[in-house]
Amino acid sequence: MKDKLKKHFPSLQYYESIPRNLNQQLTWFMADNGHVIGIDPIELNDKELALLHMFLQPLEDEFPPMTEEEKYWSTLIESESEVHDLETPFRFIYFQFPKKQIQPTTFKDAINQLFERDVVILWKSKTEGIIVDFKEDDGEELISLSEIIDVLMSDLYINIRFFVGPYQTSLRHTKHHVERLVSQAETVFSYSENNVVAYVEAIPFMLIEQLTPTLKEDLNQLVSQEFKDDPEFLNMMEVFLKSDLNVSVAAKKLYMHRNSLQYRIEKFHEKTGLDIRKFHHALTAYLALLIK
Structure with missing residues (x-):
């Protein structure tokens, strides 16, 4: 689809996830898989615009502006270069909620209030993303994800699920780690009905997926x-x-x-x-x- 659109719209810009800075001179759209395209409005007539709206969602001001820290992590994940390690352990947390339950801006405001700080959220689409979470000095969470679930589900009426990756300090191959976490989440959620699933708890699910059909039988x-x-x-x-x-x-x-x-x-x-x-x-x- 991208190549066909590029032939028709020379100005087209394409991203697999939401870029750090959207060029406000372009008209932006998002596909169901989270991929993003931007087209110069000069190249769009009313008929073409209506056609694009049939299979793409307009991407406007539904996402909160990225903080400097979010821009840093977004760049880090997009690049596959070798970089230094961090002293403070961190983890990636994949989250997912159904369509049309809550807007990204509202979700981030709620998360920031619950954590009592500005949380790093990297959006993959309007219904899923990655939280970059840092370990506290005392090794404990200020607030558990289970408590967040309870608040979000009771106050905002959304059904959200978390897949919590392991703590790490290495910043090497972060793109690979994030892609693997997202891929594993699909498997994990198919086996577990829990709203919060930790990586260690999910290992048996991932082992099952690696078994041969004969061993499964x-x-x-x-x-x-x-x-x-x-x-x-x-x-x-x-x-x-x-x-x-x-x-x-x-x-x-x-x-x-x-x-x-x-x-x-x-x-x-x-x-x-x-x-x-x-x-x-x-x-x-x-x-x-x-x-x-």
Whole structure:
């Protein structure tokens, strides 16, 4: 599409993400994939403008102006040069929310208020972007992402999801790190229903995606048909696995007696050969449940 438009509109400028500074002399549009194009309005008549509006969204003042720090990080990510490291650990946080729920400017204002500082946000489209988050001196977050979720969902009525990357200090290959985080987020959100997913929690999901179809089928066969057709039982096993293999904690979450849960774990062991009270068996069962 880009090449065809370029032939018709010689002034066309094309970006895979929102550029640091939009040339205000151009008319800007955004595609569904977040790619941005700008065209000199002299080259646009009313018919062509109406046609472009049919498959592209106008890009106007919906995005907040970039701060100097955001311009710095945007340049850093766009370039693939080797640079120095930072003393303060940082992480990239990918976020995503449905279309037409909130404007980027409103979202950033809300995030800045919750963090009580000007947060670095690099927009990929009107519904997704990357937050550059820095670790505090005491190693703790001023405010948790779970708390942010609660506020945004209750006060602004938006359903937002975060995929939180690991802390790092190296500024090398930042473009690659961001692209990989965005790609992994799609996989992670397909497995987890949680609004906030940490990188460490997401590793099993990414491992599953790397397995061969044969190994996936082998893991799937470990859970007998008797349990595959019993979603209540599978949920019970999942709660136990996510409760750090603690029977008492899982029983409370499931509102059932500890002995009843213990009996069902024994039944699962008897039928499948997997004793999920043991780490390696539990890991195997968890991967099998994810495939399910």
